[in-house]
Amino acid sequence: MNSARVKTFYYLMKLGREFELAAKQEYMKGNIAGFLHLDIGQEACSVGSMQAFDKGDVFTHYREHVLAIARGMDPKVVMAELFGKATGVSKGKGGSMHLFDPTLSFYGGDAIVAGHLPIATGCAYARKVQGEKAGVFAIFGDGATNAGAFFESINIAAAWKLPLIFFCENNYYAIGTRIGWVSPFEELFNKAKNYMPAKRIDGMDVCEVYKAVTEAKEYLENGLGPYFIEAETYRYEGHSMSDNGKYRSEEEMEIFKSRDPIEKLKREAIALGIVEESYFDETDKKIEQEINEAIEFAANSPEPELNELYEDVYCKECTNVVS
Numbered sequence: 001m002n003s004a005r006v007k008t009f010y011y012l013m014k015l016g017r018e019f020e021l022a023a024k025q026e027y028m029k030g031n032i033a034g035f036l037h038l039d040i041g042q043e044a045c046s047v048g049s050m051q052a053f054d055k056g057d058v059f060t061h062y063r064e065h066v067l068a069i070a071r072g073m074d075p076k077v078v079m080a081e082l083f084g085k086a087t088g089v090s091k092g093k094g095g096s097m098h099l100f101d102p103t104l105s106f107y108g109g110d111a112i113v114a115g116h117l118p119i120a121t122g123c124a125y126a127r128k129v130q131g132e133k134a135g136v137f138a139i140f141g142d143g144a145t146n147a148g149a150f151f152e153s154i155n156i157a158a159a160w161k162l163p164l165i166f167f168c169e170n171n172y173y174a175i176g177t178r179i180g181w182v183s184p185f186e187e188l189f190n191k192a193k194n195y196m197p198a199k200r201i202d203g204m205d206v207c208e209v210y211k212a213v214t215e216a217k218e219y220l221e222n223g224l225g226p227y228f229i230e231a232e233t234y235r236y237e238g239h240s241m242s243d244n245g246k247y248r249s250e251e252e253m254e255i256f257k258s259r260d261p262i263e264k265l266k267r268e269a270i271a272l273g274i275v276e277e278s279y280f281d282e283t284d285k286k287i288e289q290e291i292n293e294a295i296e297f298a299a300n301s302p303e304p305e306l307n308e309l310y311e312d313v314y315c316k317e318c319t320n321v322v323s
């Protein structure tokens with residue numbers, strides 16, 4: 001890992017963390033309505049994967065703010081979307097769960113568990129037919145691996161050797177259901193290993209995530225077919241703002257917090273002398289300002305016009321979407 005890469009990882013993970021903490025506060029103040037699923041604790045998965053999978057199409061579920069920012073979305077337009085404002089990335093009509101930006105090949109925020117996996121598979125088929133190298137990246141939780149749509153997707157992706165990375169964030173819980181209660185095993189790469197290369201990695205380590213996704217990307221760019229990565233991770237918050245997460249023990253939480261991805265990267269970078277300590281303080285200050293600006297932008301932005309209600313329901317000319 002070189003200094004520039006470590007700095008980028010730190011900046012994006014910390015930006016994502018502070019964004020989420022601010023979003024939580026704004027939700028409590030009543031400035032954000034509907035659902036809000038926080039990614040706090042899982043930032044290494046979002047940032048490491050998006051830094052490695054820099055081209056190609058990205059499909060995701062609803063826990064997606066940090067992923068969207070790591071993909072290149074401006075925190076201002078993401079925050080405005082959370083506030084339901086016209087300046088938001090989905091014009092204020094999607095909210096937290098539906099951050100969608102075709103210019104970044106980001107088709108994000110499916111609220112149906114595993115619902116985006118067949119769509120990503122169809123897109124990977126299109127990319128293969130079009131002879132494009134970059135392929136498709138689909139990110140989802142452990143709960144999604146119990147859905148029929150998941151098994152159908154890994155099956156057809158493997159049978160047709162589609163360029164598709166399946167990236168499972170195994171945070172052990174689907175809302176309050178522990179994976180081991182509804183799956184015969186907790187190490188989920190076992191579900192895919194007869195179909196494609198499948199590995200389990202430390203999802204609390206951004207460098208490991210980056211390395212694994214880089215390898216998977218090379219594999220699919222060589223036309224060898226799909227690849228499955230299970231990243232072991234943990235969410236510190238409840239499933240969404242309406243869940244206090246009390247079904248988990250404090251001991252379990254402490255174990256994962258001791259592996260916190262942001263602190264771990266900072267600690268290791270300083271110990272190895274890759275990044276000077278002052279960088280972290282300066283970056284933290286810069287991020288604080290960026291987040292304040294994002295909130296100000298969202299708060300001062302207009303609501304969508306009433307006549308916008310029926311716009312973007314159907315795609316009229318089908319330009320600027322997956323083609």
Ligand SMILES: Cc1ncc(C[n+]2csc(CCOP(=O)(O)OP(=O)(O)O)c2C)c(N)n1
Binds near residue numbers: 142145171
């Ligand atoms: C098909 C379907 N069933 C149930 C739900 C309700 N639901 C929303 S999120 C969720 C848990 C999913 O957990 P997981 O896939 O592990 O993702 P995580 O929230 O941990 O990121 C459930 C059951 C849904 N949205 N869609």
